[in-house]
Amino acid sequence: MELERTEQSLLEHLPAKNVAAVSMCNIHKSFGKNHALRGVDLNVMPGTIHALLGENGAGKSTLMNILCGFYHQDIGFISINGKQVNITNPKMAIDYGIGMVHQHFMLVQTFTVAQNIMLGSELTKGIGVIDFKRANREITELSNEYRLTVNTKKKVLDMSVGMQQRVEILKVLYRGAEILILDEPTAVLTSQEANDLMQIMRNLASNNKTIVVITHKINEIKRVCDFCTIIRRGENVLTVHVDDYNEQQLGAMMVEREIVSVPRLKTTKSKKTILEIKDLVVKDDRGVKKINGVSLEVKAGEILGVAGVDENGQQELVEAITCLRKVESGTIKIHGKEIQNTTTKNVICSGISAIPEDRHRSGLVMKFSVAENMILKRYKEKPFSRCGRMNKILIKQFADDLIEKFDIRPPNCAEIPIKKLSGGNQQKVIIAREVSNNPDLLVAMQPTRGLDIGAIEYVHQKLWEQKKKEKAILLISLELNEIMEMSDRIAVIYNGEIIAVVEADATSEEEMGALMVGGGKK
């Protein structure tokens, strides 16, 4: 692959006399032990749309939060229009003409559009009295100027997400921003709204505004962006002219990592379907469709990997299967029996176990002992309890048994509060619990998140053991190499749809990288 381009080649595309609108140089930032940014450079030319591409946790948002004055860099300097500046708070960033449209909107739901837009720089008459008439008029003028029509008197809570985003953009423009930062702007939008947004971005750029857009959706970069800076694990890889690369190449640069190849367990060609999902539609808390007509099948003795970039509906999919979220339409069948919109108890009884994404929040009760966490799902069953009275001795025996079998350290930890265990051992407790009741389907969401290499290996082995026992496994992970290594078949989820299901043997990381960002969709 030809990825030999460097900053130099990028500069050839530009008129020499142009001064960068934003220039960030050798930016370092640590949060405690976590070195989030290690010497990132970013040069954004005025009047261009510049993408900041990278996986989750690569440091894109941190970099932009530094530019906006929310954080301050440990090392490095920033120049705006060629002048070096020291931005220490959000107010200063606003004064330098930098405005950020946050992924999670900074809008007061009970306020009108006008109130939201002018908050902090209100138009007043007399002492502090707001001049609503003038504000409404000026905001309407502004919105017409940039073709961002909004009704200034409408309350934000009555507006669609797309309209709310317009308000956010107007808010930034109202403060005279010349440099707009959009953080994952299409993450919450419908595709129509996303199209509108891209048109808006083009309009703004032609009005000589500079736009930096944080994203991991490559097809959108291809459609609107001029330049793209790729960031990986807090370091920048390179900055390219978007036109020179295709989606696959950009995707490969984003996800490139060492590929650990372990021989995969042979798939036993099983015919028995355990989980069958059909035309599933699920909405998130804001009422946005996050799963839009997904159909999937997981067979016995098979690991089906669900690959995709974060926020494309993975969480909603798992929540729907485990009955934590309402299903709008479609069916979820286990052994041919419909389970959607029933209770979690029913899910457990139907033979589904789940390893949740966030073990602290939804996997364990941190204050409980290891033994108590082990029987969280089975405390009502005999012999663990009889007539509401728990049998402590039996529970401890059960826990000791699992602790030995699953090699949970330290040994004899049954009565220790689980928060004292390391992350890897906490995860082992969850796996022990979820596997011990012999489920037919194991739903594993990010089962190796935050674990070290040894623990990751262990988790993978346990998943394989389940596979050997002819169980069905649905593995959802943001780590592409984990999906590639573990799965028999891979379903790629993008924007709430399964856009491809491929045999793991017959694909490559490059192909997956492109699919995950919506590229190559037929």
Added chain:
Amino acid sequence: MRIPNNIALIFVGTLMYTTPLLFAALGGVISELSGVMNIALEGIMTVGAFTGASVSYFTNSAFVGFLAAGFAGALLILLHAVACVTFRADQTISGTAINFLGGGISILLTKKLFNGSALSASAPKLPSAFPKFVSNRLKGTDLEAINAISIATLFAFLLVFFLWFFMYRTKWGLRILATGEHPAAVDSLGGSVFKIRYFCVLCSGFLAALGGAFMSISVTSSFSPVTICGQGFIALGALIFGKWTPQGAMFSCLLFGFARECTTMLGGQNGFVSQALLEMLPYVLTIAVLILFVGRSLAPKAVGVPYTKDLR
């Protein structure tokens, strides 16, 4: 029996009992609109009542006592602000602590200052809301009773209008409301959540203490441990029933004030209903109103949630 005179008496009594509640409820409104829960109204009112009664006794000026009470309340609630805004403590716990602290300090100091008595000596009253020539005219008429309306009552009702205007028509109000709903938005636009919340909590303490002071100066004429006796919590109920708005708080305080006046009117030596039952009326009404009419959704969204930048 003279009907107009009786109506005037009920009117005056209602306003008198409404005033302390209204001061406290308005204080609560300010604090809660900025996103800081304030269940400390009871403790602050008690301290206000004590300070008001004793300072006006020693200085022989009701005005000085009234004002001193406000500052005492602000001082006490500073603890709440430091705990909740700076150190992000649980606002319910901090408020509860201040309720106990306020009551305790007041009784302790009363005993110290008034020779072991739990009752402060009687204090001078605040003047009438009406200027001399008006009150002279009313003398001898059926409406003479309304001369008893205190200037502080007038001030409390003017404050309702002022606060409404301040909250919904000025830029500072807009920022306070935004802080209570979405503090991160204020932060992202360069405002200081910290300063806004401190300001609002301190104002809240000042006003609640004025309510307490009015009670001890103009209603009971002295401070005793039962002067406030749950009125802070009734004020809290009033602000919730009033949907977190100054004008709403005013109407619900009038309702509770009227209930209180009813207990005095209907009670007495020849009443048909037991005095003890009647005295329950304002409290029972508070609970009933909260159960029947209040939906949670109207509270400012960020109320009770400490703000940290990391939570953005």
